[in-house]
Amino acid sequence: MIAAFTLLFVIVALGLPAGIIFIPFTLVSSNANALYTVSLAIVRAAFRLARIRVVIAGLEHVPAHTACIFMSNHVSNLDPPALIPHIPGRTSVFLKRSLMKIPILGYGMKLGEFVPVDRDGRVESAKESALIARSVLEKGLHITTFVEGTRSKDGRMLPFKKGPFYLAMDAGAPCIPVSIYGTETMMAKGSLRVRPGTAHIVFHPPLYPAQFSSREELMEDMRAAIASGLPEWMRR
Numbered sequence: 001m002i003a004a005f006t007l008l009f010v011i012v013a014l015g016l017p018a019g020i021i022f023i024p025f026t027l028v029s030s031n032a033n034a035l036y037t038v039s040l041a042i043v044r045a046a047f048r049l050a051r052i053r054v055v056i057a058g059l060e061h062v063p064a065h066t067a068c069i070f071m072s073n074h075v076s077n078l079d080p081p082a083l084i085p086h087i088p089g090r091t092s093v094f095l096k097r098s099l100m101k102i103p104i105l106g107y108g109m110k111l112g113e114f115v116p117v118d119r120d121g122r123v124e125s126a127k128e129s130a131l132i133a134r135s136v137l138e139k140g141l142h143i144t145t146f147v148e149g150t151r152s153k154d155g156r157m158l159p160f161k162k163g164p165f166y167l168a169m170d171a172g173a174p175c176i177p178v179s180i181y182g183t184e185t186m187m188a189k190g191s192l193r194v195r196p197g198t199a200h201i202v203f204h205p206p207l208y209p210a211q212f213s214s215r216e217e218l219m220e221d222m223r224a225a226i227a228s229g230l231p232e233w234m235r236r
Helices: 002-029 033-049 079-086 095-100 107-113 121-137 163-171 215-228
Strands: 051-059 069-072 091-096 116-117 141-147 174-179 196-202
Touching: 002 107, 033 051, 033 079, 033 107, 051 079, 069 079, 069 215, 079 091, 079 141, 079 174, 079 196, 091 095, 091 121, 095 107, 095 116, 095 121, 107 141, 116 121, 121 141, 121 163, 141 163, 163 215, 174 215
Parallel strands: 051 196, 069 141, 069 174, 091 116, 091 141
Antiparallel strands: 174 196
């Protein structure tokens, strides 16, 4: 539990004063870039002190100066803090609406223009989130989403949610497949225990929605691309 305590201590010890300083600054300046940059620096420091290493591959595939939709598999609560600091530029994130209610952190997410998602399975909810996300893309920010909608219990890929693919076909932004593995052994679903280790993140060449005739075709190719960067046992 030392790694878990270290992560929590560093994020709280540095995050609280950072929030006190940079949340008001963001409100006054109407620009969340400083808050975003400082938050990611805190996450990186927490990972280093908890002896969590992140190995990146394929970053050269990400188009420069272009708002993209990053679509990743999801195996651990460590996935977002492992991935987001390594995405070039600033990204918004699809996340459960309930997380926006966390004191300070939730408010920071709102200022960062994160996109709330309802898990009711309704097409209307998916379209509503996609509409909000499109407005974020139009501001030049990326969108990051874990397309299974929840963490896998055993690391194997789950069915994908439809919402991100409504967004992709509507906005036409490049979609970057992302494969994450290693975090499933460091913090499994349902556990608060964190173990030191190495997280692997693979960025794949973009998929362009205009080249697909339907959401289903894009979803199928996205699944194949993400699976290609995972260990064989996780693809089944």
